[in-house]
Amino acid sequence: MDRSNGFLDQKLETSSWDEQSALLEQKLAATVAHAYANAPAVKDKFDSVGVGPGDIKTTADLAKLPVTTKMDLVELQKKTPPFGGLLAVGMDEVSNVFISPGPIYDPVARGEGWGFEQAFHAAGFRPGDLCVNTFGYQMSPAGMMLGESLSNIGCSVIPTGVGEREAQVSIMKDLPVKGYVGMASFLVQIGEKAIEMGLNPKDFGLEVAWSIAEPMPDSLRFKVEEMFGLYCRQGYGTADVGAIGFECYHKGGWHITNRAIVEIVDPTNGEPLPYGTIGEVVVTQFHRGYTLIRFGTGDLSALDMVECECGRKSPKLRGWLGRSDQLVKIKGMFVHPGQIQKAMSSFAELTKYRAIATNADQRDKLTLHVEGQADQATGEAIASQMREVVRLGVVVQWCEPGTLPDDGQVLEDKRTWD
Numbered sequence: 001m002d003r004s005n006g007f008l009d010q011k012l013e014t015s016s017w018d019e020q021s022a023l024l025e026q027k028l029a030a031t032v033a034h035a036y037a038n039a040p041a042v043k044d045k046f047d048s049v050g051v052g053p054g055d056i057k058t059t060a061d062l063a064k065l066p067v068t069t070k071m072d073l074v075e076l077q078k079k080t081p082p083f084g085g086l087l088a089v090g091m092d093e094v095s096n097v098f099i100s101p102g103p104i105y106d107p108v109a110r111g112e113g114w115g116f117e118q119a120f121h122a123a124g125f126r127p128g129d130l131c132v133n134t135f136g137y138q139m140s141p142a143g144m145m146l147g148e149s150l151s152n153i154g155c156s157v158i159p160t161g162v163g164e165r166e167a168q169v170s171i172m173k174d175l176p177v178k179g180y181v182g183m184a185s186f187l188v189q190i191g192e193k194a195i196e197m198g199l200n201p202k203d204f205g206l207e208v209a210w211s212i213a214e215p216m217p218d219s220l221r222f223k224v225e226e227m228f229g230l231y232c233r234q235g236y237g238t239a240d241v242g243a244i245g246f247e248c249y250h251k252g253g254w255h256i257t258n259r260a261i262v263e264i265v266d267p268t269n270g271e272p273l274p275y276g277t278i279g280e281v282v283v284t285q286f287h288r289g290y291t292l293i294r295f296g297t298g299d300l301s302a303l304d305m306v307e308c309e310c311g312r313k314s315p316k317l318r319g320w321l322g323r324s325d326q327l328v329k330i331k332g333m334f335v336h337p338g339q340i341q342k343a344m345s346s347f348a349e350l351t352k353y354r355a356i357a358t359n360a361d362q363r364d365k366l367t368l369h370v371e372g373q374a375d376q377a378t379g380e381a382i383a384s385q386m387r388e389v390v391r392l393g394v395v396v397q398w399c400e401p402g403t404l405p406d407d408g409q410v411l412e413d414k415r416t417w418d
Contacts, residue, residue: 068295280296
């Protein structure tokens with residue numbers, strides 16, 4: 001099977017970028033009109049800057065509107081529960097509600113998916129492939145958003161979630177699995193477990209892997225491809241807006257999706273930046289149910305207009321180039337300093353602490369350094385509270401008083417990407 005060529009919609013994807021932009025702007029006008037009429041928070045956003053729905057006809061017109069951040073969503077939902085005035089349909093049209101850190105409640109209208117079909121096809125997934133999906137199906141949308149997109153292009157999905165590595169090995173050994181969806185670092189762990197069990201990962205028959213939710217340096221990609229004898233590509237998206245960009249067989253950056261408008265803006269003022277300039281990735285998607293107009297992802301990248309051997313004419317994002325705010329993505333989950341502070345508020349006597357992210361052997365690890373007298377019971381209570389609030393396992397490490405810097409920093413990212 002040729003997994004290096006082909007399109008989900010060849011006519012659309014190979015048309016000129018001007019033609020594609022015109023179609024996106026037609027959708028933009030209809031989306032804006034519906035959202036302004038039905039979502040009070042969208043109307044407030046427009047009215048606050050003296051802009052009406054008729055003023056937003058082109059991508060350039062979006063610069064008239066402010067960028068909405070994740071923290072804005074938290075505040076909107078606190079002010080106007082449960083969905084911050086952004087839901088533009090009735091609850092009878094809502095199929096699911098997911099939860100992101102904040103907390104943020106993300107409603108999804110029936111029939112409105114996340115648009116990763118194009119990404120999977122570009123990565124080499126084909127109808128009839130049996131695929132494992134190692135993202136979770138509980139509360140956060142990752143498992144369902146990717147599983148549904150695989151099903152929509154004719155793949156069969158095994159919803160393993162993260163699960164036990166030994167169980168993942170058994171599934172790949174026993175069943176004719178062709179595709180893997182998950183973090184590349186976790187696939188390495190699965191391969192290492194297989195080797196421990198006396199098995200050769202190349203014998204599993206995997207042909208294609210797709211990674212998201214973590215940086216994938218060339219060293220990690222090479223390790224995965226060599227270990228399993230497949231090729232691995234990556235995608236980019238968020239729980240808020242779905243698919244944003246994706247690699248094709250030829251790599252060289254992430255083609256931007258045809259199901260949203262993607263801008264690169266100055267993080268300080270929201271002004272659009274020219275091609276080739278690094279800035280924040282801002283997305284406007286076309287959902288009728290829960291419409292996010294100029295949503296700031298907090299991720300840094302740049303848009304390049306390049307010719308790709310695959311024939312797609314969309315610009316490419318230059319990859320993930322860092323964060324424009326204090327959010328850190330660890331094991332596919334966003335962690336904010338405020339979450340660390342919230343978890344530690346139950347331990348008023350412990351006033352100096354710092355969470356540090358590291359990634360030895362491509363495995364993310366979050367360690368909470370706490371100044372104080374080592375106490376096993378308190379350490380276990382802290383770890384439990386951190387897991388509840390941050391939704392990640394955390395190692396608690398006690399420190400002598402006076403050893404942590406007095407700089408007020410609560411969350412530090414010490415990971416390196418070779």
